[in-house]
Amino acid sequence: MGATKHEIFHDQINEEAAIFNALGHPARLAIVKTLLTYKTCVGNYLTHEIPLSQPTISQHLKVLKNVGIIQGTIEGKSVCYCLNHSLIERLRVFVGDMLIQYDLHQTNCNC
Amino acid sequence: MGATKHEIFHDQINEEAAIFNALGHPARLAIVKTLLTYKTCVGNYLTHEIPLSQPTISQHLKVLKNVGIIQGTIEGKSVCYCLNHSLIERLRVFVGDMLIQYDLHQTNCNC
DNA sequence: TTGTCATATTGTAATATTGCAATATTACAA
DNA sequence: TTGTAATATTGCAATATTACAATATGACAA
Numbered sequence: 001m002g003a004t005k006h007e008i009f010h011d012q013i014n015e016e017a018a019i020f021n022a023l024g025h026p027a028r029l030a031i032v033k034t035l036l037t038y039k040t041c042v043g044n045y046l047t048h049e050i051p052l053s054q055p056t057i058s059q060h061l062k063v064l065k066n067v068g069i070i071q072g073t074i075e076g077k078s079v080c081y082c083l084n085h086s087l088i089e090r091l092r093v094f095v096g097d098m099l100i101q102y103d104l105h106q107t108n109c110n111c
Numbered sequence: 112m113g114a115t116k117h118e119i120f121h122d123q124i125n126e127e128a129a130i131f132n133a134l135g136h137p138a139r140l141a142i143v144k145t146l147l148t149y150k151t152c153v154g155n156y157l158t159h160e161i162p163l164s165q166p167t168i169s170q171h172l173k174v175l176k177n178v179g180i181i182q183g184t185i186e187g188k189s190v191c192y193c194l195n196h197s198l199i200e201r202l203r204v205f206v207g208d209m210l211i212q213y214d215l216h217q218t219n220c221n222c
Numbered sequence: 223t224t225g226t227c228a229t230a231t232t233g234t235a236a237t238a239t240t241g242c243a244a245t246a247t248t249a250c251a252a
Numbered sequence: 253t254t255g256t257a258a259t260a261t262t263g264c265a266a267t268a269t270t271a272c273a274a275t276a277t278g279a280c281a282a
Binding site (some may be wrong): 223224225226227230231232233234235236237239241242243244247248249250251252 | 253254255256257258259260261262263264265266267268269270271272273274275276277278279280281282
Binding site (some may be wrong): 004005006008009013014016017018019020021022023024025026027028029030032033036037050051052083088091092095098099101102 | 115116117119120124125127128129130131132133134135136137138139140141143144147148161162163194199202203206209210212213
């Protein structure tokens, strides 16, 4: 006990949950929103934009990278981050399917 | 240190992160998917469908309820759960906005 | 080289999460 | 009433997460 029992769930649901989980921290969501606004962004900008220490920001960037939401390119002394196209596409499809499925039974929900 | 510093973020981003966070566990995502498939669902069904103990399922249902993703209606000895319309709508808007903003700068990303 | 800037890593303390056994609680049926 | 079924709550152990100081690494500039 204590840790999530990933082994009892399908790989797909574990992966989807990991994506939502990565977006489920305000600092990481702030990073994603910054990348949505500015398209690309160097790590140091985030360190000055978000009032958390540099190691903490670095750690959050790692989480986002690990699930594939962002990618980083080394540019001299800096790392330039941007959103990962295929991951965004996957989120689009997942939420899209979810909403279609939801709409299908909106006529007679009795809760 | 140790706990998330919610106070340094806007309420909105904290709330959105809380929603993603609630979806960020395979058991909770499985519950949401079950509700998408069957529209409504009694708690006991989930307890037999997902191989986790009854208290654990109950706790996950509480997390989903707290952020407003699901709602439960008492029906005799059971509780009938369904997805919360306004929350789903909020997720639709958020992801929609996100994707629109993302599409706007897809022509010249150089990462 | 040496210094400095941007980033990553490591170690660690504080806190949160996950999961379950045991135990309520509540509603109904016999 | 008594029993039982469905759910919630409590307490606790195991584990994960968050944040940061200290330190390492790598790139560039003087």
